[in-house]
Amino acid sequence: MLHLMALMNLRLALCGLCLVALPPFIACGGGQPEAVAPSNPPAASSEAAAPSAAPSSSPSAPASAASAASAAPSASAAPSAPPGPPGPGDWDAWTHEQKLAYMKATVMPQMGQLFHEYDAKKYAEPKCVLCHGAGVNDGSFKMPNPGLPKLDPTPAGIKKLHTKFPGMVAFMGKKVVPTIANLLGEEPFDPKTGKGLGCFECHTKK
Numbered sequence: 208m209l210h211l212m213a214l215m216n217l218r219l220a221l222c223g224l225c226l227v228a229l230p231p232f233i234a235c236g237g238g239q240p241e242a243v244a245p246s247n248p249p250a251a252s253s254e255a256a257a258p259s260a261a262p263s264s265s266p267s268a269p270a271s272a273a274s275a276a277s278a279a280p281s282a283s284a285a286p287s288a289p290p291g292p293p294g295p296g297d298w299d300a301w302t303h304e305q306k307l308a309y310m311k312a313t314v315m316p317q318m319g320q321l322f323h324e325y326d327a328k329k330y331a332e333p334k335c336v337l338c339h340g341a342g343v344n345d346g347s348f349k350m351p352n353p354g355l356p357k358l359d360p361t362p363a364g365i366k367k368l369h370t371k372f373p374g375m376v377a378f379m380g381k382k383v384v385p386t387i388a389n390l391l392g393e394e395p396f397d398p399k400t401g402k403g404l405g406c407f408e409c410h411t412k413k
């Protein structure tokens with residue numbers, strides 16, 4: 208049920224933008240190579256889609272905000288955090304401390320909420336370790352994180368992923384990738400150009 212609801216919210220959020228980007232497990236079920244980035248709206252609209260997908264996809268924000276209460280995105284939570292998302296290309300120039308502050312103040316609450324909405328039981332209270340794994344303990348927060356499930360980037364591998372984890376792949380492609388890309392001031396992966404933030408920002412390859 209929760210999966211369905213997440214997808215429906217998502218459709219509501221995205222359907223105005225591009226109909227062709229509807230459920231990726233349908234769109235990409237044929238196993239086309241493009242499936243690497245099931246998430247991505249066609250190139251022309253990706254710029255518009257990414258920024259609007261994040262805010263508009265959180266109608267139930269207050270309901271699940273409790274899970275991220277400790278890192279509320281208010282100014283007081285992290286006085287040293289930069290005010291807003293990094294501009295295009297800015298992220299790489301930020302210091303480790305700036306990134307850390309922004310992760311705490313903004314990325315964790317928003318991404319945590321996404322996971323929570325996708326599966327409130329499994330992701331009751333997402334923390335940094337969800338994405339960073341061992342990088343939390345050693346303080347490096349290095350990404351991609353080899354502790355996450357390794358993904359096979361070949362067309363056959365991607366097809367298998369769609370079959371094995373349809374809900375998770377749709378969630379990753381439709382929600383996780385566009386939202387984190389937007390938060391980091393980057394474009395989501397575009398299979399046409401092969402550029403942009405995609406699955407391998409977080410996952411390592413098999």
Ligand code: HEC
Pocket residue numbers: 278302303306307310311314315318319334335336337338339347348349350387408409
């Ligand atoms: C949804 C996944 C996700 C969550 C949750 C998350 N991060 Fe990150 N984090 C990333 C990604 C993606 C990067 C960007 C890697 C890059 O620079 O390309 C990153 C980068 C960082 C960096 C910069 C690392 C460096 O190379 O200097 C720090 C520090 C960091 N995160 C801290 C945190 C902290 C602290 C939390 C919890 C409050 C957190 N992150 C939660 C995904 C996540």
Ligand code: HEC
Pocket residue numbers: 243244245246337338355356358368372375376379380383384387405406407408409410
């Ligand atoms: C911002 C970081 C991030 C990005 C980008 C990302 N993922 Fe994930 N992914 C995760 C995390 C974190 C988990 C693990 C969740 C958990 O522990 O339950 C995960 C889990 C998965 C799983 C579940 C595997 C299993 O064994 O249960 C699949 C499949 C997956 N991701 C596919 C993808 C695909 C395909 C993409 C690109 C379209 C992608 N991910 C992009 C963070 C990311």
